[in-house]
Amino acid sequence: MLKQLLRTKPIVEHSNSGLKKCLSAFDLALLGIGCAIGTGIFVLTGIAAATQSGPAVVLSFVFAGIASAFAALSYAELASSIGGSGSAYGYSYVAFGEFIAWLMGWILLLEYGVGAAAVANGWAGYFINTLANFNIFLPAALTKAPMLGGIINLPAFAIIWLLIVLLIIGVKESARFNNIIVIIKLSTIAIFIALAAAHLNSANWHPFMPFGWFSTLENGKTVGVLAGASLVFFAYFGFDAVSTAAEEAKNPQRDLPIGLLASLIFCTVIYIIVSALLTGIVPYTMLNVPSPVAFALSEIGYTWSSTLVSTGVIAGLITVLLVLLYGLTRILFAMSRDGLISPIFSEVNPDRQTPTKVILMCGMVVSSIAGFIPLGELAETVNIGTLASFIMVCVGVIVLRIRQPDLKRPFKNPWNPLIPVLGILSCGALISFLPNTTWIRFLVWIIIGIVVYFAYSMRKSKLHQS
Secondary structure, X not given: OHHHHOXXXXXOOOOOXXXXXXXXXXXXXXXXXXXHOOHHHHHHHHHHXXXXXXXXXXXXXXXXXXXXXXXXXXXXXXXXXXXXXXXXXXXXXXXXXXXXXXXXXXXXXXXXXXXXXXHHHHHHHHHHHHHXXXXXXXXXXXXXXXXXXXXXXXXXXXXXXHHXXXXXHOHHHHHHHHHHHHHHHHHHHHHXXXXXXXXXXXXXXXXXXXXXXXXEOOOOOEEOHHHHHHHHHHHHOOHHHHHHHHHHEOOHHHHHHHHHHHHHHHHHHHHHHHHHXXXXXXXXXXXXXXXXXXXXXXXOOOOOXXXXXXXXXHHHHHHHHHHHHHHHHHHHHHHHHOOOOOHHHHOOEOOXXXXXXXXXXXXXXXXXXXXXXXXXXXXHHHHHHHHHHHHHHHHHHHXXXXXXXXXXXXXXXXXXXXXXXXXXXXXXHHHHOOOHHHHHHHHHHHHHHHHHHHHHHHHHOHHHHX
């Protein structure tokens, strides 16, 4: 039994997977930017400053960015040497064996699936509010899940299917759409930076660190720069989706590391600039509002700012959702090809060169969750899943350096094992700050995954049948 659980998969080049190799390093970088820069930059920066870190939220983003950078370097090494569409799932299969790989795949399904449904709900909220600004009102029954008194959250349901159609048409077309929308939302951010820089008041940065590095309030809530880092880490969620594009990259050994690291560096710089300017134009204590960027701009005289922010958020969340759906389909594609889920999900449409069946299945499941189930705080579980996958990728680098020292590594981490060890420690520190309820939900999901593995996947695995 133990031998079955620990059986590892050999590294296989999927040159004939049927997927179209058409993505450049530039496409991959914008894929990462498209997923990492979303509502967080317009909402999370202000709320984290007001409730966790004060103006030192800049340092929170720095620490979260450093933790992500260690993980990104580890991802880059494994992506260039192992490849495949499975991201941390595929790397774990080679490094740790089938059972750990299944758990990582199961965690990634939570990360991408629940994340996509949560983003669709967030997008729907901003879309409905924007329509209201133009005196266009949707019936309440079409904007809420049944448990909230409605029939369906139609905007959330519909946006998922629009993007599903785009993914079916082709990955290159999806990448072009992503690139255009990323340019629109970056233009929106550039306008905010220009407006805010002209009204900067350095007095708002004092005190710079009102909550300290880390402290616990009387109600048990943790605050401070480090606690804030665990909150703003959500801003970096999804950059690892770049690694799921390995089999559709023109030159994956070269382009994947570039795409991963370029998108992470760019997004970190943007978050630092925006958070510094935001806390510099109004006191941080005023930013605990649903739309802190729009509020701050209105405070300095730009009353039309809500339209600007709504445009940025709507555009931003579309690309986040597109990349999450893309990553989800490719992870399921990889798991299906290994026999751990139904083989029909690894079939590729020969005309479109896309895995049409798995894309449609993801559309049905995610749109149903977004349209009919109120997610509430369940979306917080996405953070713990992301951190867990980052940790396992860092461990995987160390394990493979020992087990396969002669493995060809086009991108190789310097100072091994320092970089992956720092990734494990930093991501482990962030995961420790997450609330107990998040841990409970995560463990329940893991238990369900273990049951599915022993009931189906272990027997159907291609390694088991070979």
